[in-house]
Amino acid sequence: MHIMEGFLPSPWWEIWWAIAIPPVAYGIYKTTKLAKAYPETKPLLAIAGAFILVLSSLKLPSVTGSCSHPTGTGIAVVLFGPWITSVLSIIVLVFQATFLAHGGFTTMGANDFSMGIAGPILGYLVWRACKIAGTRGSISMFLTAALADLFTYVITGIQLAIVFQGAGGFMDSLLKFEAVYAVTQIPLSIGEGILSVLMYDFLVKYRGDLLKQIRSIAAPTETVMPRLGGETR
């Protein structure tokens, strides 16, 4: 999950911050450009961000006997792409670090990388693959959201295993961390997938026109091979 404040020592927390800043900066640029060109997308941005806010606040039990949080980034990814998602995610992370001692400011670079960048990028690739395969929107949404969620936690496990290797080395450590994070997350990512499909169906039904206008990859398209990389004007 979110790596807690102080659990990433130097130089790692700085490194992850350095990795996270360029995507977030680009995401801020894209978000402002989008909001200026299409002010009607502001409600959609708010919804996508609020979706992340709600889902990441839920502490849900898993069959492994522990609890975890979903991420909620699936909707943001298909609506706006991974870069804008990284911005929405970091806003939620700031909220949680400030008011909940959940995650942290030093670890925010690493946390936004796992939740706002890597997970969403995988989600984006999954969505594209689904579209090329011609799968229905709802199924694509389910897979995108569930796999992005799961991948976020896989990455968190990797981030921690790099730092805390112990006597067994990196792989041993990795397996231990993934047993805690990734396995616990499986039922949660399924749940997140289902919720995301519900939200996706609603948004396409009511604002499919706007999604088409901004060339969102979520927009229902006639062709099976959508334009790669072109989401907004």
Add this chain to the structure above:
Amino acid sequence: MVVLFVAPFALNPGASYSGSDDQGGELIEQIQTGYKPWIQPWWQPPSSEIQSLLFSVQAALGALIIGYYIGVFKAGSGVMKADSKSKSQSEATGT
């Protein structure tokens, strides 16, 4: 979905259900005993109940935002339906 989140309690009756965040911390302790976080959060909720409250506030805030815009979208489409209905009516009657 209810089954998904109720099943854990059936399958794992004795489990502690601690958060995976805390478990991560414990795991780190195991792997590298004596690791102390080098910085503390600037503020921590005074109890787990307060933390649960704050998570609920977070969820409520997000749900409020989503619900508000769901309402806006539905109302918007209602207006468009009414518009197009009255348009086609006036076309039919020639007014």
